[in-house]
Structure formats: C-alpha cells, structure tokens
Amino acid sequence: MTSTDRPLQALLAAHPADLPVPAVREALLQCVQPLTEREQVPLAQALGRVLAEDVVSPVDVPPHDNAAMDGYAFAGASLRPGEALRLRVVPHTVLAGGPAAARLGAGECVRIMTGAVMPEGADTVVPHERVQIEGSTLHLPADTVAPGSHRRCRGEDLRAGHSALPTGLTIGPAALGLLASLGLDRVPVVRRMRVACLSTGNELLEPGAPARPGAIYDSNRHTLRALLTRLGAEVIDLGVVPDEPAAIEAAFRRAAREADAILTSGGVGAGDADHTRQLMQRLGQVAFCHLAMRPGRPFAAGVLPAGDTAAARAPTCLFGLPGNPVAAMVSFLMIVRPALQRLMGATPQVPLPVPAHCTAALKKRPGRTEYLRALVQRQADGRLTATPAEHQGSGVLRSMLEANALIVLAHDQGPVAAGDSVDVLLFDGLL
Incomplete structure (x- = not known):
C-alpha cells in the first residue's frame, strides 16, 4: 500500500457516511503495491505460488504428431x-x-x-x-x-516461443502439469507474502486455557490465520495481546518490521474503548470508516512505517476488521482478500456469482451490500435454490458451517420475494 493512500482518502472525502463495498475494494486495489522480490523454487514446491514472470514455452507441446x-x-x-x-x-x-x-x-x-x-x-x-x-x-x-x-498435431497445445502462463497467475494443479509438460524443473515465483495476525483484548483466552468469568476464547485469529494460509501467505502469529498501550505498540512495531501486512480484528469502531485505534493512528497513516455492508461495518486500512531497521522496505499494509466472527470473515473475503492477492503479486479475484432462486422473502433496504449465509442445493428440476440460514447474527460462527454459500444483495437492491433470483457466492473456492 502506498504511503499516501490517495484513492482511499478521496473515497473517504466523497462519502462521509457509509462507504459502498465495491468502491472500497477498488480503492484498496489502487493503494496496494505488489511485492517485487522473487525466487526460483523447484516444480514440486510451486503449487499455490504466484508466477513472477511470463513463462515462455521452450518446446512444442506435443513435440510431434x-x-x-x-x-x-x-x-x-x-x-x-x-x-x-x-x-x-x-x-x-x-x-x-x-x-x-x-x-x-x-x-x-x-x-x-x-x-x-x-x-x-x-x-x-x-x-x-x-x-x-x-x-x-x-x-x-x-x-x-x-x-x-x-x-x-505437433504444437497444438503450445508452440515453442509462445507465452504459456502469465505473470501473476497463482499456480494450480493444471498449471503445475503444464509447467512439467514444458520440461521445466524450476519456476520463477514472487516470494511469499508475510502477514502478521494478532488479537487484542483482556477478555480473550487462548484455546486450551482455563475458562474464567467475563472471558471468551479467541476464535477470530485462528479463523483469519486459516484464511491467510489458504491464500498462500506466511503467517506471523503474534497471539493475544493484552489491552495495554505498551504491549499493543510493541506488537505493532514488531509486525511492521517483519511483515508485509498486518491483520487485526476488533478495536476499530468509533465507540471502542480500548487503545488499538489510537495506536494505529499514532504509529501510521490509517483511515477508519464505516462500510455500507452487513455483516461488517467498522473497518480500518492504512500503512505503518517499517521502522529504522528496515528503511529500504515499503510501509506495511494494515487492515483492521470488525470484532464479530462472521463480520470479520465476510469483511476479509469481500474487501481484504483481493487487496492481499494484489500485494502477493497475484491477479485479484472475486469469485463469480451464481444465480439461484431464494426460498424465502428477504427484507432489504437500498444503500448497503448484504451477505447472507445460505444453503444452496440443486432441485430435481435442475434449478439451484438458496435457503437463508436461520441465524444471521454476525457473532453466530456456527452458521458459516451450516451454509455453503453467501447470498449477495447488491448496494442498490431492495427487498427480495420468495422465488426471486439472487446472486450467490459458493464457499468452494472462496474459503
């Protein structure tokens, strides 16, 4: 992310109230600068890595009729x-x-x-x-x-000298096989993105610790770590940081030295009484806003300087997510994930929506994007139906397990009648 973050600041100035999700996503993509460091890895270790340059075929595939x-x-x-x-x-x-x-x-x-x-x-x-x-x-x-x-026919798959795979491609099984068909045993890739993940709050307990009154077990950090790992990031787990200014500052400074991005949850709302928001503002250039989305309204994005020991490094991107578990997940998937894909050198992607018939009427007012957990099924007549989960609270993490998709109700969309077609994002390929 640039140190000025002009697209994000311009968006904040144009929308003093809640910000539309597509506009925030696009602004973040304009702010984030891709990593440029690269390395060569053996073919067997290239799965999930991002190509650092175009791969040109050295041979015809197949090599003969x-x-x-x-x-x-x-x-x-x-x-x-x-x-x-x-x-x-x-x-x-x-x-x-x-x-x-x-x-x-x-x-x-x-x-x-x-x-x-x-x-x-x-x-x-x-x-x-x-x-x-x-x-x-x-x-x-x-x-x-x-x-x-x-x-x-010789060369019907690829001709020698022609581009085989483009820069920014995340290498999947098919791409891995194609690289092997070219006889390549090493692949040029962008170095792994390093993301620091931390939770703040005196009320948080690590799983395995004894329960105590007023405390809850920290789930967000473990969920976000898993999402980052699936994305291909190297995760720096900074654990649970007590709600003390010195401890939070030390964690942020370490993260800025060691990571390309920082991911936190909670402490970014206007009414939060802890020190996280204040320290973000003091240590770096961080914008706080409300997103026109449900679940997940409070959001923070910006940069922290890398520190004196890493003066040559670019500033570290910072993303602050809401504290409720489902809100944190949805905000990550819809807003942060594409920005991190750009940071890691990959082509940013938001999965294509699939139309399905909604089985229930949905209340919706224009002016915000809503993401509802749903179970998508194929009926005997071949139609896809989407049944909204019973519990849509942003703290009900269990509903993410009972669903297999998100119903997406667009920013300007109004109420939905039972039987209407809605867009859904399937978890397969997203989570």
Missing part, C-alpha cells in the same frame, strides 16, 4: 465418402516412447498405440475396434472416420 488412441495409422487422403477402404497392414506396432515407424506407402497402415509418433505418410488413426482384420488386410467400413481423425 502422435496418435490420440490405440488403432491403425494411415493416410487420410485415401478415404472417399460412401466408400469402404482396404489397406495392407505393415507387420509392425508403433509404441509410445519409441521411434516412428518407417514411411508408409500408398494403401498401407500400421498398428499404433496412444501417444506414439505418427509415421511419415500417415495423418489419420482409426480405432482398432472399428475395423476388421483378415490376415494382413484391414477392412475399413465406409464413413467410419474423417481424414485427420484421432491425431494430435
């Missing part, structure tokens, strides 16, 4: 519409991984296996189960295959 299935290879030019064909079978079988067979003459064919190099003079393969063999003669019924059938 080859058979797409087991059968017989021959010249497709000998086929005539409506006419059967007789070919002499060359006494040889072309196997995958071996050299091509000798050039085929006119009226000849050869047995070939899937992946084997097509012999010179052949451009078509007929599956073995679709022909009859009598001695050394192949009988091919009329109109069984077309010329060029069941042949993979």
Whole structure:
C-alpha cells in the first residue's frame, strides 16, 4: 500500500457516511503495491505460488504428431465418402516412447498405440475396434472416420516461443502439469507474502486455557490465520495481546518490521474503548470508516512505517476488521482478500456469482451490500435454490458451517420475494 493512500482518502472525502463495498475494494486495489522480490523454487514446491514472470514455452507441446488412441495409422487422403477402404497392414506396432515407424506407402497402415509418433505418410488413426482384420488386410467400413481423425498435431497445445502462463497467475494443479509438460524443473515465483495476525483484548483466552468469568476464547485469529494460509501467505502469529498501550505498540512495531501486512480484528469502531485505534493512528497513516455492508461495518486500512531497521522496505499494509466472527470473515473475503492477492503479486479475484432462486422473502433496504449465509442445493428440476440460514447474527460462527454459500444483495437492491433470483457466492473456492 502506498504511503499516501490517495484513492482511499478521496473515497473517504466523497462519502462521509457509509462507504459502498465495491468502491472500497477498488480503492484498496489502487493503494496496494505488489511485492517485487522473487525466487526460483523447484516444480514440486510451486503449487499455490504466484508466477513472477511470463513463462515462455521452450518446446512444442506435443513435440510431434502422435496418435490420440490405440488403432491403425494411415493416410487420410485415401478415404472417399460412401466408400469402404482396404489397406495392407505393415507387420509392425508403433509404441509410445519409441521411434516412428518407417514411411508408409500408398494403401498401407500400421498398428499404433496412444501417444506414439505418427509415421511419415500417415495423418489419420482409426480405432482398432472399428475395423476388421483378415490376415494382413484391414477392412475399413465406409464413413467410419474423417481424414485427420484421432491425431494430435505437433504444437497444438503450445508452440515453442509462445507465452504459456502469465505473470501473476497463482499456480494450480493444471498449471503445475503444464509447467512439467514444458520440461521445466524450476519456476520463477514472487516470494511469499508475510502477514502478521494478532488479537487484542483482556477478555480473550487462548484455546486450551482455563475458562474464567467475563472471558471468551479467541476464535477470530485462528479463523483469519486459516484464511491467510489458504491464500498462500506466511503467517506471523503474534497471539493475544493484552489491552495495554505498551504491549499493543510493541506488537505493532514488531509486525511492521517483519511483515508485509498486518491483520487485526476488533478495536476499530468509533465507540471502542480500548487503545488499538489510537495506536494505529499514532504509529501510521490509517483511515477508519464505516462500510455500507452487513455483516461488517467498522473497518480500518492504512500503512505503518517499517521502522529504522528496515528503511529500504515499503510501509506495511494494515487492515483492521470488525470484532464479530462472521463480520470479520465476510469483511476479509469481500474487501481484504483481493487487496492481499494484489500485494502477493497475484491477479485479484472475486469469485463469480451464481444465480439461484431464494426460498424465502428477504427484507432489504437500498444503500448497503448484504451477505447472507445460505444453503444452496440443486432441485430435481435442475434449478439451484438458496435457503437463508436461520441465524444471521454476525457473532453466530456456527452458521458459516451450516451454509455453503453467501447470498449477495447488491448496494442498490431492495427487498427480495420468495422465488426471486439472487446472486450467490459458493464457499468452494472462496474459503
């Protein structure tokens, strides 16, 4: 994030009241600057990493014309519409991984296996189960295959010298396989993003600690750590920090020295009585605002200087989320996650919504974006339905387990009648 954060400050000035979610998301994307440090990693360790540069194919893929299935290879030019064909079978079988067979003459064919190099003079393969063999003669019924059938052409997947994968791509299983098909054993990637995660408050207990009156177990930090890990970040867990100015300041200063971003929850609302908000303002350039969203209204974003020992480093991004568990999760997914994707060098992505029929009427007033936990199911007629969870309170974390999607009611949208189509974001690929 830049030290000036002009897009965010301009947004705050234009919207003194609650800020629209899409506008805040876009402002943060403009503020955040991607990491530039890169490294080479072995192919086996590249899953989930972000490509630091375009990958150009050094070879043709496939490297030669080859058979797409087991059968017989021959010249497709000998086929005539409506006419059967007789070919002499060359006494040889072309196997995958071996050299091509000798050039085929006119009226000849050869047995070939899937992946084997097509012999010179052949451009078509007929599956073995679709022909009859009598001695050394192949009988091919009329109109069984077309010329060029069941042949993979050299370079049809990728041509040498052409771009194979773009900068900013998060490497998934398919990309990993493609890199392997190019013969690459090392991959240029952006170094892992480091994110410090902490919770503040005297009321918080670590799981496993004895219960005491007035205290609750800290769940937000563990949820956010898991979301960050899924994103591919290296998490610096600063634990639960007591609500004491010196302790909070020490935690923030350490986070600014060691991390590229800081993630906190709670302590960012206007009425909060703790020291977190005051210290954020004193230590860095942090904007506090209310988002026009439900759940999750209070929000903070800005930067903390890296400190004297890391003067060459860019300022550390800071994101302050609301304290209620569901509000913290939804704010992270809809606002912070795309910004962190940009920071880690990846192409920011918000999952595409899927239409579904809402099974219940929903109250909604224009002027804010609402995210409702819901169970999406496919009905016997093929329609998708979305049933809102019974409990929509921002503190009911259990409802995130009972749901598999979020219903998204847009900023300007009004009430929804039962049976209306709504947009849903499926948790698969989001959480």
